[in-house]
Amino acid sequence: MRNVVHRPGHAVAGGESGWPTPCIQKAHERSQGYGLLTGARPDYDILPTSELALKVEQNRILCAHAMPVMETLRDQIVNTESMVVLTDAQGLILHSIGDDDFLARAEKVALRPGAQWSEERQGTNAIGTALAERSATVVHGDQHFLEANRFLTCSSVPILDPYGDVIGVLDVTGDYRSYHQHTMALAKMSVQMIENHLFSSTFRDTLQVGFHSRPEFLGTLMEGIAAFTGDGRFLSANRSAQFQLGLPLAALRAHTLSSLFGMTSAELVDRLRASREPILSLNLYNGAAVCASVTFRRALLTTSGWPAEGRRETPGQAPASATPSVRTTLRTLRLDQLDTGDPQVSTVIAKVRKVIGKDIPLLITGETGTGKELLAQAIHNESPRRSGPFVAVNCASIPETLIESELFGYEEGAFTGARRKGAVGKIVQAHGGTLFLDEIGDMPYPLQVRLLRVLQERIVNPLGSTKTIPVDIAIVCATHRDLREMIAQNRFREDLYYRLNGLVVKLPPLRERKDLAVVIGKMLEREVLRGGAGQHLSVAPEVMRLFEHCTWPGNFRQLGNLLRTAAAMVDDDGEIRREHLPDDFFDDLQKIDEQPAAVLAPVETPTQQGTRLQDVEAQAIAATLALHGGNVSAAARALGVSRATLYRKMPAIAPTKSDSED
Template sequence: MQMRDTGISSGQVKPGPGISSASSARMMIEQAHERSAAYGLPRTATPDYGPLGKIDLKTLLEQNRVLHQHALPVMENLYEQIINTHNMVILTDVNGLIIHTLGDADFLEKADRVALSPGVAWSERSKGTNAIGTAIAEKTPTIVHADQHYLEANNFLTCSAAPIFDVMGNVIGVLDVTGDQHNFHKHTMALVRMSAQMIENQLFASSFQDAIKLSFHSRPEFLGTLMEGIACFDNDGRFLSASRSGLFQLGLPLSALLTHTFSSLFGLPVSALHEHYRTATPGLLALCLHNGVRVYAKSQSLKRQSTGARHVLDNAREPQAAEVKPKLSSLHYLDTGDEQLARAIDKLKRVIGRDISILVTGETGTGKELLAQAVHNDSPRKSGPFVAVNCASIPETLIESELFGYEDGAFTGARKKGNVGKILQANGGTLFLDEIGDMPLNLQARLLRVLQERMVTPLGSSKSIPVNLALICATNRNLREMIGKGEFRDDLYYRLNGLVVRLPPLRERTDLDVVIAKVLATESEGRLYRIAPAVMQLFHAHGWPGNFRQLTNLLRTAIVMTDADMEIRLEHLPEDFLEDMDVVLKPATIALSQTPASLDALEMDAIQQALQQHQGNVTAAAKALGVSRNTIYRKLAALKCD
């Protein structure tokens, strides 16, 4: 399973020795154009946009049923992250035939011009150089932007595509995000690659349902994330296959690994692995790889056999929502060491499954939806739907129909056959109403009636439908103050606040290092990025007004900007962040920032500034920097010794 790795900036692939990223990208596009010309395609030609007929399209879907089944929830998750950015998500088969699409309505109209729709071929032979076709030809993630497309008709597009590989390393399809070239975002490729790996992992798990599946990583906190390696063995310990991250960590190609056993790879007989999971509470295993690297490992498949539990977290028999976002798997995963958060999680664990409404408060970006998703995944309703509604993002004229649904012909412009509505969509599962404080007063009364009667009446209907769901609400506003002003119903408030938990903002949390490690693990697609000490120091000193949303976007951008050593340094951070922290990078500073001496100088400069701002109060300075008082004393002592 040997694959070329790529960079994730516009039109760039990872270069070989002595070749710059830009020149490597140009070479790949030039070679793709040469292939396109050899197919006899004039650049000014009107391409063939004829889709497959209904029978052939049905056959295409059936042939790719497993791929489509596992890709669909991942595509929906990916689309949620790029919604309203004039983009669409596309899944194709190995030949570039489009299987499924999701997209913004405004961009879909433009996409129709070039037939970005199911049943249309986007191979290089059909459309010339394009991200889908070129990703298939090169077997590597590919960005094709604007006039890099071979056909002039496609020059208004920007496309980021990643091939999807099966368990034997063969390309079986492509995941792509395509949009208007004027709406290009550097982080899109990272999202596409991460999503493609999610699909591969799910296909991998479903292909080896009866095998021993071992998850491993050199750092235990990365188990359960996309960075973990997964290797499969039969009951006798013979190696069967490994995920892409597993191959990377094992350091051998698939062809070589097929000659190995569990014992030869991990230095332990497979019988010892079975014995470990016969204990009542088996912990993580400490193993040593064939190359001497120490790793931590676990096997949920053996745990499932030993306990008889059929519903463990990594059960991959069906592509459920919990698999799409492994980082949201449980409250345990979100508990990263902060005392405030730990108290909130403890309270939530006590009320899960007890029909008690939950109200989550906190600033925007503190992770209220992540928490709600984790509560759902830990609840008896986890096999049901999790439906999230942001009450602030839906126009007031539409929120009633979105929530409660409507019958066919209920109002002008309504879609035919009506709309079920979010409340009924959540039947049997969990409904998460974010920014509940922005719900109009008249709808608050209707929501209260639904909660009390457990019945929903769609617009234009005289029939009430029973509904059974758990309710989690969230707000960044003070609902008690709104009640005093007549902006929020007190009877609804007291119905919602069965349990109120507050999510602390990032600046108040004591687990920033762990949080950053988890975000990096999620965003880095199995690669081990590091953060320079000077950068980590800035992170601890920053107030994070945008909380997790700001941190995630910053790290996502920094990953794109890193060099081959995969270390995030000052020059990789967004300029607005550096301006907020009063950091000015001059050419000499950038060069020096990569040496240990300059890092010490930056640390001392930050300490001295913090002490000045807090009139020499070491405790206050340490709190502002996110370090201990002993660290400041030690640094100051070292300065005196010098």
């Protein structure tokens, strides 16, 4: 980068070395490609007042929802020599507010309404680069391509409309010497608020499902919101919903209410009628349990004969059906309960016993679903901190826009649209107990610096606050990633790694464990407790052979979901047989074994030694269809697969009218 000159005294957000990040380097290369020179005079052309007024009118919906949020954000950064800027999708500044003295300085470089701040015009800058990259961007000091702009530090976040298209940018710009680590987090929260307002306004007359795994986050920025037509056709979902569902908007458009939440709109309304709880308990298509509230309007439903008025309930306590026995089991879980006969696990448990209570951080590695959180909970339960809280944070399950507020909290009154009295962060919640950071390898790089500071100084600064809160916590982390490799790729901080890995232990994947039968027995006992019935559950010998042959790519999470489905389908004798297993399980077996017949054959039926996997699948599907009276949708739900998969496996079946309307 021969045109980029780093001057001493200007901190650069790209890292401690002072050099730009790969994103900034690409932006400088684009700037050179536009023919710009670092010492050139910036483009100071300003739209005439009449043309600017037309642009504002064309973006009136964006401005209407953004300007109140900008006022709130301005209150959080007042007296910091900075300003809040709103642009359209091309980088044209539509509106700006901020400290008067800094606004005057900003006007000297045309950082005001009517100015164009795309990369083509201004070179590398947060607004233009955020639009080019379609991602939140910080450009600090010398990272700006044009020398005239290098007194600035800018944090920009693209704003998406409810259909996933970029419609503008929210930017916070200030003097580079007054840059604050909270700025980008506040900007991201503000954008999420704007997007949620746009979403609710756009889909006002639809069926909306608000959901989250924890009921206290319903009605806040953490809440996922999905909109559907009255007959259950998918319309859109906000960023948090896309994140929780694990699918982008493009993929979600192929879904329905039924395929995402396991019930039709009519069934959902029936649940609302029958529910005595303020919050419904629903299951996502991937098996994850969520708490949900539902909104619908009279105009949407009266033609269907449903209730005349909808409701969005106030978040409260978890539903009564939320398996308190499972939560109680976690709170009392002990290490010896996890020691079920596997030598590798026994070795891990022996190691952690020696460091419990000695203020040595623990790093648990292993594939996803191997039980890392269970081990962390058991460690806490046997530590001197057992009477304190155990607070788990999955760094991979929280959108990047919100993870900072989740960890550090935010000040009372900072974001009235998020939570009226502010929020206490997870780190402070863990005071006196244990903080479990699951999937630490997925923590955004900028946040790793703040986490390291917390671990070293044991103090927390909530977003939007100048106060510090002392914390006393034990740290247990987990990851399925290779952190050393991430360090080599500059994706994980080496200093944080050595601060976290006092003792590193690795949990084996399920396919390597020697105690599968014991584990399955314990999981079936929990299913009996979960169902509240006295029925005994067991596994047929031939099914156990299938389980032993499977590689379990999803480990305990996959096994648990499979057993839960099978337990719901068993006959009165409680024995899990082939016909009770979901279709995807046989797909996994087929992938790992080119000649599965010998494994699949039941030991007590010699005449079936040549049974093909496809025949086993067909038998399971036929049995399930018969059980549900030929209803393909019901059979697909029972098997845990989509109707499309069922049709593919049984091509002779043609969808009926009633089934296609399901």
